[in-house]
Amino acid sequence: MNTSRRSFLAFLGAGAAALLTAGPVMAQAYPDKAIRMVVPYAAGGGVDNIARVVAQHLAPRLKQPVVIDNKPGANANIGADLVAKAPPDGYTVLMGATFLAFNRAAMKNLPYDAAKDLVPVARVGRAPTVLVVPATLPVTNVAELVAYLKANADKVSYGAVGSASPPTLLFARQTGTAAVQVLYKGGSAALPDLMAGRLTYMIQTTSEVIPHIASGKLKALAVTSGERFKALPNVPTFKEAGVDGIDWTGWWGMFVPAGTPAAVVQRLSSEMQAVMAMPEVAAAVDKLGVEPAYQPAPEFGVFFRKSVSDHESYARDFKLSTE
Known part of the structure; x- marks a missing residue:
């Protein structure tokens, strides 16, 4: 500290000096215990998979355990609300995703406001969703699926994690199809029914379905991004498959309760940057x-x-308004 700064702090007095230096001290002291990372979906789903990769590499940097806590239910609102109402001290964080924005827009009477009660810390990644069907379904492309849905309107269904996700709504509107919606607490719960043929299709995050596409248990018909996704280079976009108006990409990121000290938010954000720069993390997420x-x-x-x-x-x- 130079002479002028020492003189200035002495002039202000000990109390004011403490205020000026509180931020850096807090950042250095944090964390001094385990951090709880809430995942608002069941274990094994897309958000959970990413959270576990991040937590594994974040813990050594923070020198504290980062413990995954799955809190599924209510379209992910149970877990999100838990974090929104947690003490704003940086010890309870949320691995959030696009559902935060959609639920806030489409659902009434939520017990929290994602735009006011949560603070964005770091975005982790992004990806489109992909239209998948069971390997046994007699279709090989989007046009054939649309024809199948229309010909079997009384017995087709689709799995959903959220009650009204944009890709699913867009697909139904742009193709003029309808099917029974079956809700699940997470993709990991829905996929066994899809692979067994108890569901006709799903439009699900790439992270959850790519292993099953690779194993041959699911067929990928189209991705919702505006251009082909590098992890599925042989799968056309919806536009290439003959369906316009479906261009949607999801995202994942970390949040903390509103009121969390700026120094803590900055520390978490900086450590997340270091984590995401690790080649092994980038490879795992990819x-x-x-x-x-x-x-x-x-x-x-x-x-x-x-x-x-x-x-x-x-x-x-879509004139959405759900409880």
Whole structure:
């Protein structure tokens, strides 16, 4: 500390000096115990898979355990609400995803407000969803699936983790099809029914279905991104498959309760940057079918606000209003 700064602090007095230095001290002291990473879906799903990769490599950097706590249910709102109401001290974090923006836009009477009660810390990755069907279903492309759905309207169904996800709504509208929706607490619970043929199709995150596509248990018909996804280079986009108007990409990221000290948010964001820069982490995330796409807290905050706005547009477009 130079002479002028020492003199300035002495002039202000000990109390003011403590305030000026509190941020750096807090950042250095944090964390001094285990961190709880809440995953609002069942174990084995897309959000859970990414959370476990992140937690494994984040813990050594923080020199504290990062414990995964699965809290599925209510379209992921149980886990999100738990974090929103947790003490804002950086010891309870949420591995969130696109559902935060969509639920806020489409669901009434939520016990928390994702835009006000949660603070974006770091974006981890992004990926489109993919339309998949059981290997036994007699279709090989989107046009054949659409024809099958229309010909068997009384007995077709699809699995869903959220009650009204944009890709599923867009697919039904753009193709003029309808099917019975079957809700699950997570993709890992739905996929066995899909692979067994008890469901007709799903439009699900790439991270959850790529292993089953590779094993031949599922057939991938189209991805929801505007261009082909590098993890599924042989799968066409919906536009290439003859269906316009479906261009949607999901994302994953870490959040903390509102009111968490800025120094703690910055520490977590910086450590997440270091984690996502590790070649082994990038490879692991890529293997899950997710594009590593880190954003620090300020940029992720801007991105999240746009995602909320975009999903409000979806909600208005589809006249969504669910409990």
